[in-house]
Amino acid sequence: MQLTQFSLRKKIIIRFLIVIIIGGLLSLSFGSRLIKNTLIAQAQAKVKHDLATARMIFNEKLNNIKEVIALTAARESLQYSIKNKQHDLLLKQLSSVRKKNRLDILSLTDSEGKVVLRTLNPKILGDDQSKDELVSLALKGGITSNAQIFPREELLKESKDLAGQAAIEFIPTPKAADQQKNRETSGMMLKAASSLMDEKGNLLGVLYGGVLLNRNYEIVDRIKELVYKGEKYKGRETGTATIFQHDLRISTNVRNKGGSRAIGTRVSREVNNAVLSEGKSWIDRAFVVNNWYITAYEPIKNVKNEIIGILYVGMLEKPYIDTTNQVMLTFIFIAALCVALLLVILYFSINRIINPLSKMVVATQEIAKGDLSHKVEIRSNDEIGYLAKSFNKMTQDLKTANEKLLGWTKTLEKKVDERTKELTEMQAHLIQSEKLASLGKLAAGIAHEINNPLGGVLIYSHLLLEDTNRNNPHYENLKKIVKETSRCKDIVKGLLEFARPKEPERSSIAPNDIIEKSLSFFKTQALFQNIKIKKKYSSDLPKITADKDQLYQVFINILLNAAEAMEGNGTLTLSSESDKEGKYIHILFTDTGPGITEEDEKRLFEPFFTTKEVGKGTGLGLAISYSIIRKHKGTIAVSSQAGKGTTFTVSLPIKSKKGNDE
Numbered sequence: 259m260q261l262t263q264f265s266l267r268k269k270i271i272i273r274f275l276i277v278i279i280i281g282g283l284l285s286l287s288f289g290s291r292l293i294k295n296t297l298i299a300q301a302q303a304k305v306k307h308d309l310a311t312a313r314m315i316f317n318e319k320l321n322n323i324k325e326v327i328a329l330t331a332a333r334e335s336l337q338y339s340i341k342n343k344q345h346d347l348l349l350k351q352l353s354s355v356r357k358k359n360r361l362d363i364l365s366l367t368d369s370e371g372k373v374v375l376r377t378l379n380p381k382i383l384g385d386d387q388s389k390d391e392l393v394s395l396a397l398k399g400g401i402t403s404n405a406q407i408f409p410r411e412e413l414l415k416e417s418k419d420l421a422g423q424a425a426i427e428f429i430p431t432p433k434a435a436d437q438q439k440n441r442e443t444s445g446m447m448l449k450a451a452s453s454l455m456d457e458k459g460n461l462l463g464v465l466y467g468g469v470l471l472n473r474n475y476e477i478v479d480r481i482k483e484l485v486y487k488g489e490k491y492k493g494r495e496t497g498t499a500t501i502f503q504h505d506l507r508i509s510t511n512v513r514n515k516g517g518s519r520a521i522g523t524r525v526s527r528e529v530n531n532a533v534l535s536e537g538k539s540w541i542d543r544a545f546v547v548n549n550w551y552i553t554a555y556e557p558i559k560n561v562k563n564e565i566i567g568i569l570y571v572g573m574l575e576k577p578y579i580d581t582t583n584q585v586m587l588t589f590i591f592i593a594a595l596c597v598a599l600l601l602v603i604l605y606f607s608i609n610r611i612i613n614p615l616s617k618m619v620v621a622t623q624e625i626a627k628g629d630l631s632h633k634v635e636i637r638s639n640d641e642i643g644y645l646a647k648s649f650n651k652m653t654q655d656l657k658t659a660n661e662k663l664l665g666w667t668k669t670l671e672k673k674v675d676e677r678t679k680e681l682t683e684m685q686a687h688l689i690q691s692e693k694l695a696s697l698g699k700l701a702a703g704i705a706h707e708i709n710n711p712l713g714g715v716l717i718y719s720h721l722l723l724e725d726t727n728r729n730n731p732h733y734e735n736l737k738k739i740v741k742e743t744s745r746c747k748d749i750v751k752g753l754l755e756f757a758r759p760k761e762p763e764r765s766s767i768a769p770n771d772i773i774e775k776s777l778s779f780f781k782t783q784a785l786f787q788n789i790k791i792k793k794k795y796s797s798d799l800p801k802i803t804a805d806k807d808q809l810y811q812v813f814i815n816i817l818l819n820a821a822e823a824m825e826g827n828g829t830l831t832l833s834s835e836s837d838k839e840g841k842y843i844h845i846l847f848t849d850t851g852p853g854i855t856e857e858d859e860k861r862l863f864e865p866f867f868t869t870k871e872v873g874k875g876t877g878l879g880l881a882i883s884y885s886i887i888r889k890h891k892g893t894i895a896v897s898s899q900a901g902k903g904t905t906f907t908v909s910l911p912i913k914s915k916k917g918n919d920e
């Protein structure tokens with residue numbers, strides 16, 4: 259599964275979760291190790307301290323014995339009894355001392371080290387103790403004390419019971435070092451030996467006494483009492499102490515499964531090596547008999563500094579493990595709480611980041627759909643806020659650009675429409691021109707053909723009329739022939755004028771003058787008497803170069819048509835103006851006549867198009883005007899509104915290009 263297929267929110271959450279989980283696990287692992295190490299270090303420091311206390315109690319016991327021996331040896335009564343060989347008294351005195359001070363042995367030698375009195379076994383006498391490591395020192399004077407291995411034969415000499423107390427069967431111990439033997443018969447004794455002097459300083463003998471440690475629980479129980487105050491944990495004693503003879507438990511308050519003291523079990527091989535072989539102290543956890551303990555071991559040495567045993571103290575590990583677990587659980591709970599808190603913070607933080615981004619995504623979708631007015635509502639002053647601002651600005655710009663584009667498109671469409679209209683108009687104009695041109699050609703051909711014969715008919719009919727008497731019945735008919743032929747001649751003339759207009763004879767003229775001149779032609783005519791004439795001439799109209807007679811002809815025709823349309827009643831407005839570019843002048847003839855139908859407007863400039871009754875109009879007036887104005891590179895246009903009137907506009911170029919006339 260790839261992370262890329264997830265949403266940004268999930269990606270961030272997953273990545274943070276990984277960081278939180280890794281961080282949590284690391285801190286758990288370091289934390290637990292730290293807690294364990296700290297607690298165990300504390301426990302070890304305590305057990306080390308306990309061992310020192312144990313040693314103190316051990317030495318205190320030894321000193322105790324030493325003091326008893328020293329004080330007894332210093333008694334004058336004792337010296338006296340020795341000197342006077344009062345054996346029974348001596349025995350009585352020393353036995354009392356032994357019992358009172360709870361010594362296991364108390365014996366006396368002579369000045370050569372031969373036993374002269376054994377309080378426990380008075381029958382055995384005379385054996386040599388001068389080789390004994392403590393007695394030998396005492397024989398040299400003074401007092402000495404130490405722990406000592408006491409062989410079985412020596413014990414037997416002192417007492418059978420003591421030998422029995424010392425003898426211990428080995429209990430198989432899985433972790434202990436290999437051993438050849440399976441029982442221990444010697445014992446470990448805390449012993450002191452003191453020289454006995456007479457008043458002159460002569461050696462009388464050596465007094466030695468001691469306590470057998472095997473199965474003697476006084477020291478270990480005192481250690482337990484003093485150090486651990488009998489503390490118990492879940493029914494088990496927390497603190498234990500042991501005295502080992504070599505690796506064998508000879509005095510202990512460690513209990514075996516049956517609940518009895520674990521006498522006869524042995525120390526583990528590891529401790530054996532470290533303490534007995536190498537003479538080091540050992541502080542570590544160890545499996546003692548049937549439980550794990552935090553332990554401390556140190557060697558017990560004899561007077562020759564040889565390691566003869568081990569002093570041990572240990573605390574049950576379980577309370578520490580339980581405390582550690584308790585602390586760990588609290589730690590895990592706090593860590594879990596922190597993770598939960600982190601997750602909540604993470605959730606809200608991510609929402610704070612993602613929500614604006616989601617808004618942005620919605621905005622982009624809206625904009626993609628075409629809603630350019632959509633705005634992102636983010637006002638934060640951070641990167642996302644800036645992004646939103648930029649985004650809004652971008653959409654605003656896009657909107658403006660789009661609107662401009664739309665505007666341009668509309669303008670373009672309008673322009674296209676205008677151009678199309680212009681083109682259509684031009685095309686219509688062109689068609690009209692071509693139509694008129696072809697009509698002109700046809701008309702010219704016909705006119706040319708019939709002009710001469712018509713001339714002949716007119717001359718001959720004239721001659722005939724002159725020769726005919728007025729009373730002749732044919733006279734009137736001949737007269738009609740001459741009249742109609744003349745009319746035909748006029749029509750043909752007009753037709754020729756339209757088809758082959760004369761070249762304009764140009765001169766510089768003021769257009770307003772031509773209008774005025776055309777008007778003056780009609781002044782006297784009855785048709786114009788009731789027509790109101792309005793003049794709106796432009797005063798600064800430039801002069802144009804044109805054929806004044808031809809223009810005159812055009813204007814007369816237009817004025818006449820207007821008057822005829824208004825049937826002699828109405829308003830005729832004449833105006834002149836030049837366009838802004840200064841290229842054309844426009845002369846406008848506006849009447850208040852009936853107007854021209856759309857149908858008629860299309861055919862207006864065709865030759866012979868007339869609405870006037872036969873004989874009144876030939877329909878050549880506007881056709882000829884059109885030809886003339888075209889020769890002048892101008893245009894003649896009409897606009898009409900039915901019932902309101904008609905405006906004819908003649909436009910002429912201000913500067914004509916000579917030689918380019920058609």
Ligand SMILES: Nc1ncnc2c1ncn2[C@@H]1O[C@H](COP(=O)(O)OP(=O)(O)OP(=O)(O)O)[C@@H](O)[C@H]1O
Pocket residue numbers: 815819820821823824849851852853854862867868869870874875876877878879880881904
């Ligand atoms: N101002 C106008 N108002 C209404 N109709 C007009 C106007 N000017 C021209 N016409 C129409 O245009 C037709 C053609 O005019 P045109 O001047 O070519 O011929 P005509 O006046 O009929 O005859 P002719 O001028 O040859 O004597 C007229 O018959 C008339 O119907």
Ligand SMILES: [Mg+2]
Pocket residue numbers: 815818819875879880
């Ligand atoms: Mg006319």
